[in-house]
Amino acid sequence: MLYRITDDCILCGTCLDECPYNAIEENEDIFVINQDECTKCGDCIEICPTEAIIEE
Ligand code: SF4
Ligand code: SF4
Numbered sequence: 001m002l003y004r005i006t007d008d009c010i011l012c013g014t015c016l017d018e019c020p021y022n023a024i025e026e027n028e029d030i031f032v033i034n035q036d037e038c039t040k041c042g043d044c045i046e047i048c049p050t051e052a053i054i055e056e
Contacts, residue, residue, distance in 0.1 A: 002056055003044070018047045020041065
């Protein structure tokens with residue numbers, strides 16, 4: 001299982017502050033979850049306003 005950010009992301013940045021493990025990174029026009037750092041705690045899913053973070 002992985003957590004992934006989809007195209008529904010509006011680049012609001014809320015998840016950057018929310019992730020306790022700093023696993024979310026902002027690239028040029030996309031936010032990505034660093035799978036090596038993500039502990040799959042699920043906190044980011046709760047706060048994303050567009051439900052852009054999914055489990056798969
Ligand atoms: S909280 Fe959701 S919409 Fe905002 S930057 Fe993160 S993934 Fe994108
Ligand atoms: S699931 Fe938890 S550790 Fe992984 S990116 Fe989201 S908030 Fe960070």
